[in-house]
Amino acid sequence: MKGFAILLALLAATPSLAQDSMPPAPYAYNQLDDPAQEAEARELMESLRCLTCQSQSIADSDAPMAGDMRHQVRSRIASGEHPEHIRGWMMERYGDYISYEPRMSRTTWPLFAVPLLLILVAGIALSRRLRRSKAEPS
Amino acid sequence: MIAEIGLASLWLAAVLALLQLAGGVLAFRTDGTGGENPMGMFIRPAAIVQAFFAACSFVALLYVFAVTDLSVKLVAANSHSAKPMIFKLAGSWGNHEGSMLLWVTVMAFSGALIAALERRLPERMMQATLAAQGFVALGFYAFLLFSSNPFERLEVPAPEGMGLNPLLQDIGLALHPPVLYFGYVGLSVAFSFAVGALLTRQVTPEFARVSRPWVLAAWVCLTMGITAGSYWAYYELGWGGWWFWDPVENASLMPWLAATALLHSISVLAARDALRAWTILLGVIAFSMSMLGTFLVRSGILTSVHAFAVDPERGMFILVLLGIYIGGALLLFGLRAGAVAEGERFAATSREGALVVNNVLLSATLGIVLLGTLYPLLTEAFDVRVSVGPNYFNPVSAIFVLPMLVVMAIGPLLRWRRDRLERVMKPLALLTVIGAVVLAIVALVADIAFLPLVGLALAAILAVASFIPLRRRKLTRVPLATWGMVVAHFGIAVALFGMASESAFSSERLAALEVGETAQAGPWRVTLNGVDPVAGPNWTALEGRLAVRAEDASRTSEPIMMAPQSRTFWAPVQQTTESALATRWNGQLYAVLGNQLDDGRWQLRLWWKPFVTFIWYGGLLIAFGGVLSIIGRVRKDLTRRSVRSRLASRRADERALEAAA
Numbered sequence: 001m002k003g004f005a006i007l008l009a010l011l012a013a014t015p016s017l018a019q020d021s022m023p024p025a026p027y028a029y030n031q032l033d034d035p036a037q038e039a040e041a042r043e044l045m046e047s048l049r050c051l052t053c054q055s056q057s058i059a060d061s062d063a064p065m066a067g068d069m070r071h072q073v074r075s076r077i078a079s080g081e082h083p084e085h086i087r088g089w090m091m092e093r094y095g096d097y098i099s100y101e102p103r104m105s106r107t108t109w110p111l112f113a114v115p116l117l118l119i120l121v122a123g124i125a126l127s128r129r130l131r132r133s134k135a136e137p138s
Numbered sequence: 139m140i141a142e143i144g145l146a147s148l149w150l151a152a153v154l155a156l157l158q159l160a161g162g163v164l165a166f167r168t169d170g171t172g173g174e175n176p177m178g179m180f181i182r183p184a185a186i187v188q189a190f191f192a193a194c195s196f197v198a199l200l201y202v203f204a205v206t207d208l209s210v211k212l213v214a215a216n217s218h219s220a221k222p223m224i225f226k227l228a229g230s231w232g233n234h235e236g237s238m239l240l241w242v243t244v245m246a247f248s249g250a251l252i253a254a255l256e257r258r259l260p261e262r263m264m265q266a267t268l269a270a271q272g273f274v275a276l277g278f279y280a281f282l283l284f285s286s287n288p289f290e291r292l293e294v295p296a297p298e299g300m301g302l303n304p305l306l307q308d309i310g311l312a313l314h315p316p317v318l319y320f321g322y323v324g325l326s327v328a329f330s331f332a333v334g335a336l337l338t339r340q341v342t343p344e345f346a347r348v349s350r351p352w353v354l355a356a357w358v359c360l361t362m363g364i365t366a367g368s369y370w371a372y373y374e375l376g377w378g379g380w381w382f383w384d385p386v387e388n389a390s391l392m393p394w395l396a397a398t399a400l401l402h403s404i405s406v407l408a409a410r411d412a413l414r415a416w417t418i419l420l421g422v423i424a425f426s427m428s429m430l431g432t433f434l435v436r437s438g439i440l441t442s443v444h445a446f447a448v449d450p451e452r453g454m455f456i457l458v459l460l461g462i463y464i465g466g467a468l469l470l471f472g473l474r475a476g477a478v479a480e481g482e483r484f485a486a487t488s489r490e491g492a493l494v495v496n497n498v499l500l501s502a503t504l505g506i507v508l509l510g511t512l513y514p515l516l517t518e519a520f521d522v523r524v525s526v527g528p529n530y531f532n533p534v535s536a537i538f539v540l541p542m543l544v545v546m547a548i549g550p551l552l553r554w555r556r557d558r559l560e561r562v563m564k565p566l567a568l569l570t571v572i573g574a575v576v577l578a579i580v581a582l583v584a585d586i587a588f589l590p591l592v593g594l595a596l597a598a599i600l601a602v603a604s605f606i607p608l609r610r611r612k613l614t615r616v617p618l619a620t621w622g623m624v625v626a627h628f629g630i631a632v633a634l635f636g637m638a639s640e641s642a643f644s645s646e647r648l649a650a651l652e653v654g655e656t657a658q659a660g661p662w663r664v665t666l667n668g669v670d671p672v673a674g675p676n677w678t679a680l681e682g683r684l685a686v687r688a689e690d691a692s693r694t695s696e697p698i699m700m701a702p703q704s705r706t707f708w709a710p711v712q713q714t715t716e717s718a719l720a721t722r723w724n725g726q727l728y729a730v731l732g733n734q735l736d737d738g739r740w741q742l743r744l745w746w747k748p749f750v751t752f753i754w755y756g757g758l759l760i761a762f763g764g765v766l767s768i769i770g771r772v773r774k775d776l777t778r779r780s781v782r783s784r785l786a787s788r789r790a791d792e793r794a795l796e797a798a799a
Contacts, residue, residue, distance in 0.1 A: 029732060029741050031648050042646070047529045055384040057527070060377030100527025107522045114509050115534050118502045126498055130486035
């Protein structure tokens, strides 16, 4: 909890984040005019974590910070930035924790290795079980 | 006084669980030497009386919540005198201690039920089963009595309760956790049966037939619990999301996946005497997953691993219980699995073969969900924080779920034991054509992502495939259990269609409107007629009045009225959004009232979600299929038993006649 509290304190100190009392940033509750861009923004927002909430993406939270981040995402997409570039920027700034789409790294490789292992194990289990039963029909 | 009676009842129930366990152990140990240990006769009565005391305890808890007895710590922390009665009662299990008491009460009840009614299995196996049940219950009683006493008094009664989180003051909450707990507990019964069967080395079709209704009932409850939970999150949280792969959601999904696998494998054991060891293992895994779910949700580990590390008492307690039960059961399985013969053989192309494939794929999916849920907790313990969300779970679980859905369409067409694919060539060709046509049409008409596209095609295939087992059969003579399978499989198709459609075709509209202005959301035109203050029993709210017309309807046509609210609760102080839903056969319009801007306009969030309701219709169909199956199985069992007893009495009559003659 302490680590999390420090993290929150750090985030709160970041200048780009508005205070509760300020009105929400323009693009927090407004969509982009271009539907294609809005769809891009939407997809990205759904995979970024709202850091002040519990298990919510910034796309579905009323927290002020989520609103500010939605504004960030939408205005950057409107200025033509690529979604993955924005994700990278967010991860650099707030850490890997902010992205719901884990990237392969020194700490996350088991998330990708285990599914491969599962495919292998499932394949072996099935082929052994089914072949053996074929070989010895009762 | 009532609280003390509740606590005393809880102690008595715990002692009876101990008696149940001790009786079972003694009876089991001395059985080999000939005479029966007299302790054995206490087991069934102990289970029944235990349920009585557990129920007394739970009723006492309901009472202190109903009268808002603020000298009880739990009531003061979770209730409020001004809450509506239904939420006072629901609040009694909306917290940690109360929910654990509900857990053991339900568990004691199911123990009493098998103790009172179940006479089909060998008595020795029943005793071992009930002893295992007592052993599991004992752990939960200890947990309640030593670290989560729901009846703890305050030295000075609180002047007023702290209230219940307003998000939880909803009829969804009143029903969702108990239903889920019934599911968890049902799996504990299946687990006890599995332990009993292992201990007595009698993994037989009879064992499968006896435990199947429990697995089915547990599975039905889990299905309904998940469906209700998903719908609750959808309308209550105000953002229109119905599944986020949140750890709490996963905690209920994992037992469901295991129970689904168990359900199918136990049917193979009952019908064909195959898959013995695999069924037992799934029984252990299914219960492990319900314990793990309880641990995840109840230990506080999800809020933060660090919070858990600071106050680890409860979490450690459940973790130790988890270790004892799961470790113990796996050890027992390891020791005895060798002695459990594999059972009847079957060919790869057979009903059993398809079920084995589905079982393995379900288990692999379970592995993915387990990994994605636990891995972030693991890294957080080492101070590395990662997030695993839909962008990981959706594609990775699809690796196993998509082939599983394909096999699910084919499996029921195959015969038991041995079959040839050529025999089912015609239906297979039909299904392939249907899938290809849907895929092509949707891909041409709409530009949607890969997974929803495949989802729509598979939904069409499954919807047709689920009814093929009925062809060329006289519908009035089809067994109820088969109807159950058909309905449940069709439910999967319906839910899949809803999920794919929601994620592919939803349209969102965020608008800021002055009173009288109109916004377009999907095919609807939404006019803000006004915003009024309203008041409820423990909240005040602003309520928007929206008039909704189809985009092609005339301006004077009768509109659909919607009234989303933005509520402010005062105990505890919290704002919630109450979304308004307009349900049509082909989808739902979802409206949320936001804040008022400085220029006086009101923020509105509107979604048109085509066919989203099919997700939950599907869930209900799946559960209904399970219910049909239970009724079918139990009825068949009862007729079989009454035929047997009639035969026995006739034979006795004949013998009496012979003796007289």
